[in-house]
Amino acid sequence: MVAALALPGAARTRPRYGGTLRVEVEGDPWQRPGGLARGLVLDGLTAMSLDGTARPALAVEWKSENDNHRWQFRLRPGVRFQDGSPLNSSGVVASLTDECGGECPWTAVHAAGSSVVFTSDSSLPNLPELLAGDDYRIALAGAGNPVTAPVGTGPFQFTAFSNGILTLAANDNCWQGRPFLDAIEIRTNRSIQYQWLDLNVGRADLVEVPAEQLRQAHDQRLTVVAAPSVSLLALTVADTGALANPNLRAAIALAVDRGALSNVVFQKQGEITASLLPAEVTGYGFLFPAERDLNKAHELRGGVSPPSITLAAEGGPAMQLAAQRIALNLHDAGFNVQVAASSASQRGDLTLRRLALASNQPQPALESILRAAGLSIPVSESTPEGLYKTEREILDTHTIIPLLYLPRAYAVSGRVRDLRLSLDGTPQLANVSLSDVQPEAAP
Amino acid sequence: MDQARKRYNPPKREIEGNMKPRSGLRRVLTIAVLILFAAGLRGSVAAPSDPWEQPAAALADQIAAILGPSQAHLVIRNNSQIPIDEIPAIRRLLEQDLKARGIQASGAESANVIRVTLGENLRERLWVAEIVEGNETRIAMVRVEPAALQLQVSISGITLRKEAVFSALQPIIAALETADGLVVIEPEEIVFFAHSPDGWKEQTRVSIGQRRPLPRDPRAVVYPVPDGHGFEAWVTGMSCKGLPQSSADWTVHCSESDDPWFLTPPQSTRNAAAADMSIRVTPLRAFYDSARDYFTGVVTPNLGADPPPFYTAVVLPRSDGGGLLLNGIDGRVMFAAGGALKPVSGARDWGSDFALLSSGCGSATQIVASSSGEANADSLRAYDLPALEAIPASAPLTMDGTVTALWSAPDDKSIFAVVRKPAVAGQNDPYEVDRVTAICN
Numbered sequence: 001m002v003a004a005l006a007l008p009g010a011a012r013t014r015p016r017y018g019g020t021l022r023v024e025v026e027g028d029p030w031q032r033p034g035g036l037a038r039g040l041v042l043d044g045l046t047a048m049s050l051d052g053t054a055r056p057a058l059a060v061e062w063k064s065e066n067d068n069h070r071w072q073f074r075l076r077p078g079v080r081f082q083d084g085s086p087l088n089s090s091g092v093v094a095s096l097t098d099e100c101g102g103e104c105p106w107t108a109v110h111a112a113g114s115s116v117v118f119t120s121d122s123s124l125p126n127l128p129e130l131l132a133g134d135d136y137r138i139a140l141a142g143a144g145n146p147v148t149a150p151v152g153t154g155p156f157q158f159t160a161f162s163n164g165i166l167t168l169a170a171n172d173n174c175w176q177g178r179p180f181l182d183a184i185e186i187r188t189n190r191s192i193q194y195q196w197l198d199l200n201v202g203r204a205d206l207v208e209v210p211a212e213q214l215r216q217a218h219d220q221r222l223t224v225v226a227a228p229s230v231s232l233l234a235l236t237v238a239d240t241g242a243l244a245n246p247n248l249r250a251a252i253a254l255a256v257d258r259g260a261l262s263n264v265v266f267q268k269q270g271e272i273t274a275s276l277l278p279a280e281v282t283g284y285g286f287l288f289p290a291e292r293d294l295n296k297a298h299e300l301r302g303g304v305s306p307p308s309i310t311l312a313a314e315g316g317p318a319m320q321l322a323a324q325r326i327a328l329n330l331h332d333a334g335f336n337v338q339v340a341a342s343s344a345s346q347r348g349d350l351t352l353r354r355l356a357l358a359s360n361q362p363q364p365a366l367e368s369i370l371r372a373a374g375l376s377i378p379v380s381e382s383t384p385e386g387l388y389k390t391e392r393e394i395l396d397t398h399t400i401i402p403l404l405y406l407p408r409a410y411a412v413s414g415r416v417r418d419l420r421l422s423l424d425g426t427p428q429l430a431n432v433s434l435s436d437v438q439p440e441a442a443p
Numbered sequence: 444m445d446q447a448r449k450r451y452n453p454p455k456r457e458i459e460g461n462m463k464p465r466s467g468l469r470r471v472l473t474i475a476v477l478i479l480f481a482a483g484l485r486g487s488v489a490a491p492s493d494p495w496e497q498p499a500a501a502l503a504d505q506i507a508a509i510l511g512p513s514q515a516h517l518v519i520r521n522n523s524q525i526p527i528d529e530i531p532a533i534r535r536l537l538e539q540d541l542k543a544r545g546i547q548a549s550g551a552e553s554a555n556v557i558r559v560t561l562g563e564n565l566r567e568r569l570w571v572a573e574i575v576e577g578n579e580t581r582i583a584m585v586r587v588e589p590a591a592l593q594l595q596v597s598i599s600g601i602t603l604r605k606e607a608v609f610s611a612l613q614p615i616i617a618a619l620e621t622a623d624g625l626v627v628i629e630p631e632e633i634v635f636f637a638h639s640p641d642g643w644k645e646q647t648r649v650s651i652g653q654r655r656p657l658p659r660d661p662r663a664v665v666y667p668v669p670d671g672h673g674f675e676a677w678v679t680g681m682s683c684k685g686l687p688q689s690s691a692d693w694t695v696h697c698s699e700s701d702d703p704w705f706l707t708p709p710q711s712t713r714n715a716a717a718a719d720m721s722i723r724v725t726p727l728r729a730f731y732d733s734a735r736d737y738f739t740g741v742v743t744p745n746l747g748a749d750p751p752p753f754y755t756a757v758v759l760p761r762s763d764g765g766g767l768l769l770n771g772i773d774g775r776v777m778f779a780a781g782g783a784l785k786p787v788s789g790a791r792d793w794g795s796d797f798a799l800l801s802s803g804c805g806s807a808t809q810i811v812a813s814s815s816g817e818a819n820a821d822s823l824r825a826y827d828l829p830a831l832e833a834i835p836a837s838a839p840l841t842m843d844g845t846v847t848a849l850w851s852a853p854d855d856k857s858i859f860a861v862v863r864k865p866a867v868a869g870q871n872d873p874y875e876v877d878r879v880t881a882i883c884n
Contacts, residue, residue, distance in 0.1 A: 014795040177659040283569035
C-alpha cells in the first residue's frame with residue numbers, strides 16, 4: 001500500500017521545459033492538509049521520502065538530544081523566498097509560530113544562528129516526519145496573504161487569483177531547481193462532473209477522481225493515477241456527554257458495517273480496516289477484527305436507551321452518504337442518530353473524518369493519524385509488539401473507530417508526463433512536464 | 444540526521460533478445476546450461492540450513508513464556524509470500540520447538556489454541572501467535588528478516604544482459620567504478636563506497652557545494668583519471684576532481700565552472716588504440732546549459748558542422764572515420780562528421796539517452812539507446828549504424844523502470860544505466876545503477 005504511483009512509461013525522452021498545466025479541483029487549493037497549492041508554493045523543513053522517513057528540505061540536517069525533548073535543525077544555506085528575501089532561522093520560527101499557533105506539538109521553538117531549535121516537555125521522537133506535513137510549511141511572515149497568497153520557497157509562486165482560477169508561475173530560483181512547467185492554472189470549486197467534462201474536451205489536464213468514482217473513471221477509460229490507502233476513514237467518538245459510557249462506544253464500534261460502506265458507498269475501492277495502521281505497514285492488522293457483531297453491540301448497550309447522538313461528516317456527498325449509512329447501522333443497534341454536516345469547530349458526538357496517512361513507517365504514520373484525529377499522543381514504540389500494544393490501548397478506548405483505507409486518485413490528459421503521487425497522494429507537479437511543448441532555449 | 448540508506452542488490456540478471464533463430468542442438472544445450480545454472484543458484488540460496496529455524500525457536504520461546512507446559516492445538520495460517528510447500532516444514536519446526544519447551548501439540552479438542560499467522564509488512568516478515576486460553580487471548584510476535592532473491596532468466600541470441608550494481612534511495616545522476624571503489628554522483632553530493640563482504644559500504648560523502656539552484660533534471664558525467672585512481676566529474680555548473688588517500692578517505696575539490704564537459708574520457712587509452720580516428724584522439728567537449736538539461740550544441744574542438752542543442756552525444760568510430768552521433772532536443776538523431784550534419788534514420792524509437800557499447804559482436808560497436816515509447820518500463824536496445832541507418836542488433840531489454848541516465852564504461856565494453864523504479868510497496872530504493880553488457884551468439 002501507500003505506493004505513490006506514477007503514470008506508466010515515464011522516461012522516453014527527457015522532459016521539456018515550458019507550458020501551462022491546467023488543473024481543476026473541487027475544493028480550496030490552499031486547504032490543509034492536501035491542498036495542491038500549498039505544496040507547490042511552500043516547503044517544509046523536511047520532506048517525506050518514498051520510504052516514509054523524513055529527508056532534508058529547507059533543513060539539511062538535524063539531531064535530537066535529551067531523549068527527543070530537544071531537536072536542532074540546521075537550515076539549508078542560500079535559500080531565498082520567491083520575493084528574493086533570504087531564508088533565515090528567525091523567519092522560520094515566525095512562520096512555524098504563525099502556522100500552528102497554540103496547537104504546536106512542541107513547547108517552544110527558537111532561532112539559534114543558522115539553526116532552529118525545538119524544545120518540548122514531552123518526547124517528540126517523530127518530529128522530523130511531523131515537520132514534513134502540510135501544517136508546518138514555511139511562509140515568509142508579513143508578505144502576501146498568508147492564507148490565499150503566501151510567499152514561500154517552493155517551485156511555484158502565486159501570481160494571480162481571478163474568476164476562480166489560481167495562477168502559479170515557475171520559481172526560476174527555486175533551491176530544488178526550476179520546475180519544467182512555466183505555470184499552473186488551478187480552477188477551484190469545480191464539480192467533479194465538470195472536471196471530467198473539461199478533461200474530455202481538452203480544457204483540463206489534471207482532474208480529481210474521488211475514491212467512490214474510481215471505477216467509473218476506469219469505465220470511461222480515463223487515464224488514472226492513484227495512490228492506494230492514503231487516507232483513513234474513521235469515526236472519532238466523543239468520550240463525554242451521551243457517549244461517556246465506554247460500553248456504548250464499544251457497541252458503536254461493533255455496530256458499524258464496514259463491508260456495506262466499502263461496497264455500496266465507496267464502490268469497493270476502500271480497504272476495510274479495524275486497525276489504525278494499514279495491515280501492509282504493520283503485518284498484524286488481522287488482530288483487529290472488522291466484522292460487525294450486532295448481538296454483542298446490543299449486549300454491550302445493556303438495554304440502555306442512550307439519548308440521541310449526533311453524527312457529523314466532514315467532506316462532500318460521499319461522506320454524507322457514508323454518514324447516513326452508519327446512522328442506519330447504529331439504529332440497528334438501538335442508537336438514535338442525527339446526521340449533520342461538520343466543520344472543524346463544530347463536531348458531533350460522532351464525527352466521520354478522513355485522516356491522512358503521512359508515512360509508511362508505522363511509528364510516524366501512527367502519530368500523524370492520531371494527531372490528525374486530535375489525539376496528541378507521541379508514539380515512541382517502534383517494535384511490532386510495542387506498536388500493537390499502543391494501537392490496542394488506543395482502540396480499546398473506542399474514541400476512534402477505523403473503518404476503511406481509501407485511495408486518492410487523479411485523471412490526466414495525454415500531454416501530462418511523469419506525474420507521480422507522493423505518499424499522501426498529492427501530485428508532485430514540480431516534476432511534471434508537458435509532451436506538446438516546443439523545445440526552448442534557456443533565458 | 445537523515446541517512447541515505449544504501450544497500451547492495453544481489454545481482455539480478457535478466458537476459459533478453461534473440462535476433463536469430465537458434466538451432467535445435469543449440470537450444471537443447473542452452474536449456475541444459477540454464478537448468479544447471481538455475482539448480483546451482485537454488486542450491487546456493489538454500490545454503491544456510493533452514494531460514495525458519497531461528498524465528499520458529501524465538502516464537503516458541505515467547506509462546507512458552509505465556510502458556511507454560513501444557514497441550515495446545517496449533518493452527519498455522521500463511522498470509523505471506525512464503526511458498527505453500529514450505530509451511531509443513533515450518534509447522535514441524537514449531538511443533539519441535541514447542542515440544543522442547545513443554546508444549547505438546549494436540550488436536551482441535553484442546554482447551555488451548557495457538558494460532559500462528561505467518562504475515563509480512565512492507566519491510567519484513569512478521570510471525571504472530573495468538574495464544575487462546577479460554578476467553579483470554581495473548582499475543583506474541585517475532586520479526587523475520589526478508590529472504591530476498593529474485594532471479595529471472597530468459598534466453599537470447601545476440602543478447603543484452605543487465606546486472607544490478609547498486610541501488611539507493613536518493614537520486615543518482617552518474618557513477619563510476621574505480622580501482623578504489625564506487626563513486627556515486629548525487630545532485631548535491633559525491634558519495635564514495637568501498638567493497639565489503641556485504642556489498643558496497645558507504646565510506647564518505649562530500650558536498651559538491653553548488654551556489655546556484657540546480658535544474659529540475661540535473662545531470663553529470665564522471666570519468667576516471669588515466670591511472671584509474673581518482674576521477675574528474677562535471678555536474679551542472681560545477682567541476683570536481685577526486686583523489687583517494689585511502690579507501691575510506693578521498694580528497695575532493697569542486698569549483699564553479701562553465702567549462703565544456705568531456706564527451707569522452709579526457710585522457711583515454713582507447714584514443715591511442717583508435718589513432719586512425721582523429722576525432723577520438725582529441726577528446727571532444729561540449730558546453731552544457733546549466734539552467735536546463737541539455738548541451739547547447741557548441742562543441743570543442745569545432746566539428747565544422749553546426750550541431751543543434753542536444754541531450755546526448757557519443758563519438759562513434761566508423762570505417763570511414765569517426766563522427767559525433769547526437770540526439771537533438773527536438774528528438775532528431777544526427778551524425779556530425781566531415782563538417783556535415785546528417786540525419787540518422789531508424790531512430791524514431793530512441794529516447795533521449797544512448798551510449799556506445801564495444802561488444803565485439805557483429806560490427807564490433809553498437810549504440811545502445813533507451814526506448815521512447817509508452818510502456819510500463821523503459822527498455823534498452825542495441826543498434827548497428829551502417830550507412831546512417833539504425834538497425835536493431837538486439838531485442839529490447841526491459842529495465843523495470845525509467846532510464847534517467849546512460850553512459851559507457853571507461854572501456855566501452857559495458858554501459859551503465861540509472862533506472863528510477865516505480866514506487867512499489869516494500870521497495871525502498873527507487874534508484875538503481877545497472878551494468879549492461881552484450882553476449883555474442
